[in-house]
Amino acid sequence: MIIKSTCKSCHGGCGVLITVENGLITYIEGDPDHPNSHGTMCAKGLASIQHVNNPNRLKYPLKRSGKKGEGKWKRISWEEALETVSEKMKAAIAEFGSNAVAIGQGTTRGYTRYTTRFVNSIGSGNRLTPGYVCFLPRVFINKAMFGGRLYSDLHGWGGEYPKTIILWAKQAEWVNDNGELSVNFLRALERAKNLIIVDPRVTALTSRATIWLNPRFGTDAALALGMLNVIINEKLHDHEFVNDWCHGFDQLKTRAKAYPPEKVSKITWIPERKIIQAAQMFARDIPGTIMIGNPVEAQTNATQTLRAIMSLLAITGNIERPGSSVQWIPPPTGNIQVQFGSEIPISAENIKTLTGADKYKLICSGKGGCHPDTLFKELKEGNTKVKVMHLAGSNPLCAYANTRDVLAGMLKLEFLSVADLFMSPTAEYADIVLPVAHWLEMDDIGDMPAGFVVSAVNKAVDPPGEAWPDNKIFNELGNRVAPQYWFKDIEAMLDYQLKKSKITWKQFSKQGYLASTGEEQIYYKHKTDYFRKNRGFNTNTGKIELYSTALKSMGYDPLPYYVEPEESPYSTPELYKEFPLILSTGGRVPYYFHGQYRQIPWLRALQPYPIVQIHPDTAKIHGIENGDWVWIETQRGRIKQKAKLFEGMDPRYVIAQSSWWYPEKKGPLHGVLESNTNVITSNEFFDPATGAPNFRALLCKIYKLGKDK
Ligand SMILES: Nc1nc2c(c(=O)[nH]1)N[C@H]1C(S)=C(S)[C@@H](COP(=O)(O)OP(=O)(O)OC[C@H]3O[C@@H](n4cnc5c(=O)[nH]c(N)nc54)[C@H](O)[C@@H]3O)O[C@H]1N2
Numbered sequence: 001m002i003i004k005s006t007c008k009s010c011h012g013g014c015g016v017l018i019t020v021e022n023g024l025i026t027y028i029e030g031d032p033d034h035p036n037s038h039g040t041m042c043a044k045g046l047a048s049i050q051h052v053n054n055p056n057r058l059k060y061p062l063k064r065s066g067k068k069g070e071g072k073w074k075r076i077s078w079e080e081a082l083e084t085v086s087e088k089m090k091a092a093i094a095e096f097g098s099n100a101v102a103i104g105q106g107t108t109r110g111y112t113r114y115t116t117r118f119v120n121s122i123g124s125g126n127r128l129t130p131g132y133v134c135f136l137p138r139v140f141i142n143k144a145m146f147g148g149r150l151y152s153d154l155h156g157w158g159g160e161y162p163k164t165i166i167l168w169a170k171q172a173e174w175v176n177d178n179g180e181l182s183v184n185f186l187r188a189l190e191r192a193k194n195l196i197i198v199d200p201r202v203t204a205l206t207s208r209a210t211i212w213l214n215p216r217f218g219t220d221a222a223l224a225l226g227m228l229n230v231i232i233n234e235k236l237h238d239h240e241f242v243n244d245w246c247h248g249f250d251q252l253k254t255r256a257k258a259y260p261p262e263k264v265s266k267i268t269w270i271p272e273r274k275i276i277q278a279a280q281m282f283a284r285d286i287p288g289t290i291m292i293g294n295p296v297e298a299q300t301n302a303t304q305t306l307r308a309i310m311s312l313l314a315i316t317g318n319i320e321r322p323g324s325s326v327q328w329i330p331p332p333t334g335n336i337q338v339q340f341g342s343e344i345p346i347s348a349e350n351i352k353t354l355t356g357a358d359k360y361k362l363i364c365s366g367k368g369g370c371h372p373d374t375l376f377k378e379l380k381e382g383n384t385k386v387k388v389m390h391l392a393g394s395n396p397l398c399a400y401a402n403t404r405d406v407l408a409g410m411l412k413l414e415f416l417s418v419a420d421l422f423m424s425p426t427a428e429y430a431d432i433v434l435p436v437a438h439w440l441e442m443d444d445i446g447d448m449p450a451g452f453v454v455s456a457v458n459k460a461v462d463p464p465g466e467a468w469p470d471n472k473i474f475n476e477l478g479n480r481v482a483p484q485y486w487f488k489d490i491e492a493m494l495d496y497q498l499k500k501s502k503i504t505w506k507q508f509s510k511q512g513y514l515a516s517t518g519e520e521q522i523y524y525k526h527k528t529d530y531f532r533k534n535r536g537f538n539t540n541t542g543k544i545e546l547y548s549t550a551l552k553s554m555g556y557d558p559l560p561y562y563v564e565p566e567e568s569p570y571s572t573p574e575l576y577k578e579f580p581l582i583l584s585t586g587g588r589v590p591y592y593f594h595g596q597y598r599q600i601p602w603l604r605a606l607q608p609y610p611i612v613q614i615h616p617d618t619a620k621i622h623g624i625e626n627g628d629w630v631w632i633e634t635q636r637g638r639i640k641q642k643a644k645l646f647e648g649m650d651p652r653y654v655i656a657q658s659s660w661w662y663p664e665k666k667g668p669l670h671g672v673l674e675s676n677t678n679v680i681t682s683n684e685f686f687d688p689a690t691g692a693p694n695f696r697a698l699l700c701k702i703y704k705l706g707k708d709k
């Protein structure tokens with residue numbers, strides 16, 4: 001039997017064909033008919049067979065029977081588990097208000113609609129998500145500047161492909177995030193004249209690049225402002241488009257004056273000539289698009305960096321034309337995340353008082369959740385109203401800055417429940433652990449935040465023991481805590497989500513997907529009534545806001561600027577003497593997904609240990625050889641990873657993999673304090689509008705461990 005489904009082993013959403021024989025999955029392959037993935041899959045998806053059949057999967061609801069983190073558990077029934085979790089929530093809400101319950105999720109994997117609906121249904125503003133360092137800043141700045149979400153027009157639907165593609169801190173050749181799949185990028189790349197890569201190190205695609213710009217980590221805003229300076233000075237901008245559709249060009253022009261290429265070269269360590277060349281190329285060879293990656297969001301100047309990069313698109317007129325950056329048109333189901341996930345309003349009071357709302361106004365405004373770092377710090381210090389936390393698909397001990405503070409905060413919770421497939425280091429500290437079904441074991445709707453396809457996740461096999469899908473867990477909890485918003489069963493809930501497309505879950509499941517087609521893609525939407533009556537963009541001024549009235553009204557600078565990372569050779573020269581290397585944490589690797597999949601033998605065999613990239617010259621100074629274990633130390637502490645000598649970057653850089661823990665090591669920590677980069681990242685400094693910590697530009701020193709360690 002072959003079952004069509006949608007892979008959820010990351011947030012790509014590839015179409016898959018699953019062969020099931022005698023109740024066992026024997027083969028998984030890409031579905032050639034899927035309109036987005038076209039038959040492609042990656043190593044993680046293909047290794048799902050070993051994921052789903054892993055002997056260490058959680059199988060039954062568990063209740064803590066010893067001290068927190070002692071590893072003593074008692075098997076309980078679902079009834080008892082759900083009653084306990086929902087009673088804890090209700091009691092906290094009754095005594096301290098809805099914001100006393102925090103609902104956490106990890107990066108988007110398919111449950112986002114349920115976590116948001118659940119947290120909204122109980123009226124809490126405290127949704128805990130890594131979104132504030134990942135994707136949401138792009139979306140929210142898009143919204144402030146353009147009135148809606150942009151994506152790169154790579155499909156040739158308007159008869160043109162981009163002539164120039166900028167990959168700005170993005171490994172688009174394989175990261176497949178949010179439904180923007182590599183296969184479509186690679187097809188567009190075959191047709192592109194220019195590829196400009198903005199990345200401090202050599203990547204798989206650098207040899208294909210027309211220009212490689214390698215800024216010092218964390219200096220992207222200066223680079224983008226320098227490129228704006230060149231384009232404006234040389235009058236290469238699209239005069240007509242700027243005149244008709246951009247607000248605040250003169251103010252931006254004045255701001256960009258402060259960033260001549262010579263100065264920008266000193267800041268970024270990129271030769272002046274290359275900055276000028278890249279700016280000229282992007283302005284001249286149109287249409288063009290910029291694909292922006294996560295590293296610019298995981299910085300303490302994220303907001304203004306994104307503002308500067310996106311202004312490049314606007315002043316070159318690379319908006320809404322075929323082959324440029326265009327506004328997202330939801331698939332035929334409509335935006336289910338909005339229609340279902342966030343349709344229930346939260347009270348203004350609870351938005352105003354959610355954790356971080358007083359500071360990080362761009363994200364902590366009701367739609368982006370709370371500020372996780374503030375929450376864990378407040379918990380640690382005992383000055384928060386949050387008493388109860390429920391996590392689904394989230395491993396805060398890996399994901400958030402300063403692991404020790406996160407752990408200290410988590411231990412102060414009155415009650416923690418965790419729904420996961422495995423006993424993660426975070427789950428080890430829970431009061432109740434709920435076993436979750438794998439995507440191969442459940443029925444659901446697969447929607448991707450930037451995708452144009454919604455496809456069916458169809459159950460192929462039964463889950464182990466008593467594991468349940470996330471949608472069922474949330475529906476059951478919902479029915480206990482806020483029944484008016486929840487459903488009689490999963491099928492009713494899925495039907496409800498599809499109501500706009502007038503199709504039932506049963507029909508959809510058979511059909512497999514609903515996709516926007518080329519014909520539905522409208523270009524130049526601002527010249528129609530698409531966004532607002534009588535044309536224009538959906539912003540305060542009806543124009544693209546180079547000068548952002550939205551940011552100004554929140555109290556932020558309406559124009560982009562550059563600021564040095566809080567620890568750097570220039571902002572902290574004394575510290576730089578002791579920690580003379582620039583540390584970046586978190587560049588993705590193809591065979592892991594954050595802290596996941598170290599349990600999968602096929603994937604673990606590809607890279608058994610955490611790897612830190614060190615330049616051979618730097619390694620030599622420290623007596624480090626390829627494969628040596630080394631300490632990486634910051635002001636916060638130290639971790640160890642294995643050295644991989646790598647010439648493709650400045651000798652002053654060190655690049656460490658993030659989210660490492662060792663499932664095979666002893667609990668409760670499973671080595672999460674040994675090699676996980678967040679042990680050495682800081683929770684002291686944040687972007688003023690998004691609250692992002694700095695994962696990508698810190699100072700460190702390195703030295704070798706004793707042999708065999
Ligand atoms: N296999 C796999 N795929 C994944 C993930 C995974 O863990 N594994 N994670 C998913 C998630 S949640 C996300 S957010 C995306 C992230 O995917 P991307 O947005 O592509 O981010 P990264 O791969 O972290 O980094 C991209 C490139 O940016 C460079 N870079 C680092 N710091 C800077 C900087 O300061 N400036 C510039 N210009 N470049 C910099 C890095 O060297 C790297 O080559 O990937 C998604 N896809």
Ligand SMILES: Nc1nc2c(c(=O)[nH]1)N[C@H]1C(S)=C(S)[C@@H](COP(=O)(O)OP(=O)(O)OC[C@H]3O[C@@H](n4cnc5c(=O)[nH]c(N)nc54)[C@H](O)[C@@H]3O)O[C@H]1N2
Nearest residue numbers: 106107130134392393394395399419424586594595658695
């Ligand atoms: N230093 C540093 N830190 C970072 C980053 C970085 O680059 N550097 N990147 C940040 C970014 S962009 C992100 S998105 C976050 C990622 O942060 P998370 O999404 O929290 O990271 P994961 O390690 O993938 O943890 C997910 C947990 O969910 C479980 N899980 C997987 N699928 C499901 C499911 O379907 N249902 C349920 N209930 N559980 C499931 C997994 O077993 C795992 O324990 O990390 C952030 N942290």
Ligand code: SF4
Nearest residue numbers: 007012013014042045
């Ligand atoms: S890219 Fe993501 S969705 Fe696609 S096969 Fe790989 S893990 Fe699955």
Ligand SMILES: [Mo]
Nearest residue numbers: 107130134294
């Ligand atoms: Mo992410």
